[in-house]
Structure formats: C-alpha cells, structure tokens
Amino acid sequence: MKTASIITTVRHNIGDDFVREGILSVLRDVAPIQQIELIHKHSPVTAVYGQENLRNLRISRVSDPVFRVMRSKNRITDADLLIQSGAPVYWCHPNLAHCANNEWFDPLIKKRFLPDRRGRKFLNIAGGSCQTYHSNGIEVETCLKCKAYIAEFFDACDLTLLRDDLAKKMLNIAGRDADVLPCTSIFARDYLNIAPKKGEYIVVNFMENGGHYTFSQNIDAYKWRKNFALIVQKLQRHGRVIAACHTSSEEKLAKEIVPDVETYIVPNEHVAFMNFYAAARFAIVNRVHAGFMMASFGKPAAVIGNDSRALMIKNLNLLPHYVEDVDGALIDIMIDDLLAREHTYRDEVEEVRSKARSAYVEKISTVI
Ligand SMILES: [Zn+2]
Numbered sequence: 001m002k003t004a005s006i007i008t009t010v011r012h013n014i015g016d017d018f019v020r021e022g023i024l025s026v027l028r029d030v031a032p033i034q035q036i037e038l039i040h041k042h043s044p045v046t047a048v049y050g051q052e053n054l055r056n057l058r059i060s061r062v063s064d065p066v067f068r069v070m071r072s073k074n075r076i077t078d079a080d081l082l083i084q085s086g087a088p089v090y091w092c093h094p095n096l097a098h099c100a101n102n103e104w105f106d107p108l109i110k111k112r113f114l115p116d117r118r119g120r121k122f123l124n125i126a127g128g129s130c131q132t133y134h135s136n137g138i139e140v141e142t143c144l145k146c147k148a149y150i151a152e153f154f155d156a157c158d159l160t161l162l163r164d165d166l167a168k169k170m171l172n173i174a175g176r177d178a179d180v181l182p183c184t185s186i187f188a189r190d191y192l193n194i195a196p197k198k199g200e201y202i203v204v205n206f207m208e209n210g211g212h213y214t215f216s217q218n219i220d221a222y223k224w225r226k227n228f229a230l231i232v233q234k235l236q237r238h239g240r241v242i243a244a245c246h247t248s249s250e251e252k253l254a255k256e257i258v259p260d261v262e263t264y265i266v267p268n269e270h271v272a273f274m275n276f277y278a279a280a281r282f283a284i285v286n287r288v289h290a291g292f293m294m295a296s297f298g299k300p301a302a303v304i305g306n307d308s309r310a311l312m313i314k315n316l317n318l319l320p321h322y323v324e325d326v327d328g329a330l331i332d333i334m335i336d337d338l339l340a341r342e343h344t345y346r347d348e349v350e351e352v353r354s355k356a357r358s359a360y361v362e363k364i365s366t367v368i
Contacts, residue, residue, distance in 0.1 A: 015289030019086030022184030025191035088130030199281030210323030298346025
C-alpha cells in the first residue's frame with residue numbers, strides 16, 4: 001500500500017490526534033503503508049496539496065470547487081486507501097444540528113472519491129455518536145435526512161467500525177449494522193512508543209457545562225463549576241492535582257474556578273499530552289480522550305460528560321457520569337473507586353487493549 005489519506009483534524013483537537021495515531025498503530029499490523037496524508041475535515045480544501053493552511057470553511061467552500069475543476073493534485077485522488085478517523089460521525093439534534101449537513105462528506109466523498117473510486121477502499125474507523133447523554137438514538141427515526149445520510153455513508157465504506165453502542169443503534173435505525181470496538185486512541189501509545197511511567201499526580205479537567213455543547217439539555221453550569229472545585233478539593237487530600245487543559249480557554253476557566261490549581265497545557269501538542277498522561281495516577285475528566293489516553297496507560301479515569309460521547313469509556317470498563325448527577329456523595333464514590341483501581345487497572349486495560357487490537361486487525365485485514 002503506497003498512500004493512505006486520513007480524514008481527521010490537524011492542529012485542532014488532540015483527541016482526534018490520539019484516535020488517528022491509534023488507527024495507524026493497528027494499520028501497521030495489517031499492511032505496510034509508505035505515505036500518510038492528512039486532511040483537515042473542517043476545511044475540505046486542505047485535501048489539495050499546498051492548501052493545508054487554508055483552514056476557513058467559508059473559503060474552502062468557494063475555493064475547493066475551483067481546485068476540482070482545475071484537477072489540482074490532491075490527497076483523495078492520490079489515496080490508495082482512504083480512512084475516516086474517529087470523531088462523532090452520527091449526530092441528529094432536531095432544530096440544531098444534523099450529521100447529514102456535515103462539511104466534509106459532500107466535497108471529499110461524493111464529489112471527489114466516489115466518482116473516481118477505482119476499487120479503492122474507504123474505511124470508517126472509530127466513528128461515534130454525539131447525542132444528548134440519555135438519548136436512545138430515536139432522533140434519527142424521524143429525521144429522514146440523517147437516516148438517509150447514515151445509510152449512504154455506510155454504503156460508501158468498505159468497513160465501518162464504531163466506538164460506542166449508541167452509534168450502532170443509530171446505524172441500525174438507518175437499516176445497517178456494524179461492530180463496536182473501543183476507540184483506537186488506546187493504541188496511540190504503541191504507535192509512538194510511549195510507555196506508562198510511575199504515577200506522580202492526579203489529573204482533572206474542566207469544560208463549561210461538562211462538554212462541548214449542551215444540546216438544549218437543562219444543565220446548571222454554576223453547579224458543575226462548584227462541583228469541579230469540590231472534586232479538586234477532595235482529590236488534593238490524596239496527592240498533587242493537575243488540571244489538564246486541552247485549550248487555553250479551558251485553562252482560563254479552571255483557574256477562574258480554582259485559582260490555585262496547577263495546570264498543564266501545551267496547545268495542540270498531542271505527544272506532550274501523552275507523556276503527561278503517561279506519568280499520572282488516575283483522573284476525573286470532562287474530556288473523553290483525556291480519559292481514554294489515561295486508561296491506555298493503565299491509569300483509571302472517570303469521565304463526567306453531558307453527551308453520548310462520554311459513554312464510550314464504558315468499553316474500557318470505566319464509568320461515565322452525567323454532569324447533572326454529580327454531587328458530593330458521587331464524587332466520593334468516584335474517588336474511592338479510582339483509588340481502589342489505581343494499581344490494578346493496568347492488567348484490566350491491557351486485556352481490553354489486546355482483545356481490541358486483535359479484533360481491529362482481523363476486521364481490517366478482511367478488506368485491505
Ligand atoms: Zn437529523
């Protein structure tokens with residue numbers, strides 16, 4: 001296999017970097033790939049060589065069709081294998097947001113890849129859902145647009161592997177089916193050869209309202225801020241606590257709520273974050289992929305969230321919690337559970353990682 005092009009994000013969200021590095025780790029077990037090309041999905045024109053810095057969607061929408069007409073050299077045409085990497089791929093929020101309207105499928109897949117398929121394989125790996133926390137996926141049933149899109153996307157792929165059970169339910173509603181495996185971010189450490197280190201500190205992480213969006217759920221932002229302060233205070237009895245901040249706004253917020261909290265931030269440097277998580281003890285986080293990365297190093301994590309992404313941590317035998325359910329008593333339970341598993345979770349997750357890797361390799365081997 002000469003070139004694999006990956007639909008992902010670039011210098012945008014380290015969670016996406018973790019997932020992608022994990023996919024590359026699994027691919028290395030399946031087939032040698034000489035060249036990896038990245039496409040920043042939020043600006044599809046980055047598929048065109050030389051346009052990597054054109055990261056504005058509006059400009060992308062105007063310029064990409066021009067590059068198509070000009071037949072400019074690009075990463076979709078050059079791909080021997082095309083991969084959609086991780087991220088929510090199915091979401092449907094009436095009057096708010098629909099996965100059918102995403103920015104990348106039409107320009108990259110419908111306009112570039114499918115008309116020029118040449119038997120080339122397209123894999124959707126570690127895609128997930130992004131619904132309200134308690135959703136059962138039924139939103140797709142009444143949204144004909146998303147239902148049709150989910151089926152069309154599935155049919156365009158040679159293989160779909162999902163990372164959470166709700167995504168599977170949504171796919172089922174669209175009349176298709178796929179297996180669920182733990183998110184590939186747990187293999188990123190293998191690809192980059194980063195080993196777990198002795199745990200030195202406890203990690204926390206704060207996002208306003210407990211997640212990226214609220215999706216009109218009734219979430220008390222003030223209550224979650226107070227609970228975050230309580231989590232830090234309770235954890236500090238057990239050792240050094242550091243707030244991992246994936247963005248500078250997260251750091252600002254964490255400091256605003258707990259002024260003396262120690263923070264860690266190296267924007268968009270996923271390898272730095274991996275090394276940071278490798279030397280931690282355990283975590284209570286909003287960022288799902290902070291939880292996944294910690295867990296991959298054998299450090300247990302509790303994920304507090306407000307959307308269905310948080311639920312995928314269950315695939316690692318760890319517990320998610322709805323942000324509105326958090327109170328002092330639940331925080332104590334979380335901390336006790338993490339302390340109890342601090343030194344035993346590593347064996348548990350190694351079993352999960354080993355089984356998941358075999359399953360990914362087996363599934364991908366059947367199509368490439
Ligand atoms: Zn929809």
